Amino acid sequence: MAADPPLVLDVDGTLTRPEGWGIDPRVFDPLREWDAPVVIATGKAFPYPVALCHFIGIPELVVAENGGVVYTGDDVFFTADRAAAQAVVEEYRAAGYDPGWGPEDTVNRWRETEIAVNREQPVEPLREIAAEYGLEVIDTGYAYHVKDADPTKGEGLERIADHIGIDPADCVAVGDSINDVSTFETVGRSFAVANADEAATAAADEVFDERHADGTLAVLERVRGANSA
Numbered sequence: 001m002a003a004d005p006p007l008v009l010d011v012d013g014t015l016t017r018p019e020g021w022g023i024d025p026r027v028f029d030p031l032r033e034w035d036a037p038v039v040i041a042t043g044k045a046f047p048y049p050v051a052l053c054h055f056i057g058i059p060e061l062v063v064a065e066n067g068g069v070v071y072t073g074d075d076v077f078f079t080a081d082r083a084a085a086q087a088v089v090e091e092y093r094a095a096g097y098d099p100g101w102g103p104e105d106t107v108n109r110w111r112e113t114e115i116a117v118n119r120e121q122p123v124e125p126l127r128e129i130a131a132e133y134g135l136e137v138i139d140t141g142y143a144y145h146v147k148d149a150d151p152t153k154g155e156g157l158e159r160i161a162d163h164i165g166i167d168p169a170d171c172v173a174v175g176d177s178i179n180d181v182s183t184f185e186t187v188g189r190s191f192a193v194a195n196a197d198e199a200a201t202a203a204a205d206e207v208f209d210e211r212h213a214d215g216t217l218a219v220l221e222r223v224r225g226a227n228s229a
C-alpha cells in the first residue's frame with residue numbers, strides 16, 4: 001500500500017509566505033493531516049519549532065539551532081554549548097558592534113548552543129573573531145549564526161529517526177539554505193525551493209520553480225502517498 005513519506009522541513013524560506021516572511025497558513029492542514037512523522041529542522045532557537053508543532057497540532061519532533069538542540073519527543077539533546085559563541089559575541093561587542101536585535105533579544109534569549117546575529121550587522125569582523133574561537137559563521141539568508149561546525153541538522157534528524165523508528169532514507173526533505181545541506185545529504189529525497197541559496201540548490205536532488213511555501217506545497221503534492229509500505 002502507498003504511504004506518505006516522513007517529512008523533514010526547514011522553516012524560514014521553506015514554510016514562509018512567498019513574500020518571504022511569516023508562516024504561510026496554507027501549510028497547516030496538509031502537515032496536520034500528513035500520514036507520517038513530520039520533523040521540523042530549523043536554525044531557530046528551540047522554543048520556536050516547538051511552538052510551531054504545537055500550533056499546527058503535530059507531535060514535537062524538532063531539530064533546532066542548526067542541530068545544536070534535538071528533541072525526539074521524549075528526550076532533549078544539546079550537542080554543543082553556547083559559551084564559545086557567547087564569547088565571540090562579547091568580543092564583537094567590545095569591538096564596537098552589536099548583534100542587532102535590540103535590548104531584549106528574543107532571537108537569542110532561549111538559544112542554548114549558538115548565537116544569531118542580525119544580517120544588517122558587519123559580518124567580516126564576526127567571522128574573524130569566530131575563527132579565533134574555532135567556530136564558524138553561516139549565513140542562512142535570515143541571520144548569521146555563530147556556531148560549532150560539528151552539530152548539523154542532518155545528525156539531529158538521524159537521532160530522531162533512530163528514536164521514532166524511521167529510516168532517514170525514506171524521508172523527504174525541503175529546504176532553502178546552506179543549513180539544509182546536511183539534511184539533504186541524510187534523507188532519501190531532497191528538494192530545494194526556488195528561492196534557495198547556491199549551497200542548497202547544489203545539494204538538492206531537485207529544485208522546484210515555486211518559491212517558499214508554494215514550493216513546499218508543490219513537493220507535498222508530488223510525494224504524497226509515494227512511499228511503498
Ligand SMILES: O=C(O)COP(=O)(O)O
Pocket residue numbers: 010011012013041042043044140141142143144177179
Ligand atoms: O534561523 C535561521 O536563520 C533560519 O531558520 P531556518 O533554518 O528555519 O531556515
Ligand SMILES: [Mg+2]
Pocket residue numbers: 010011012013014140175176177
Ligand atoms: Mg531556511
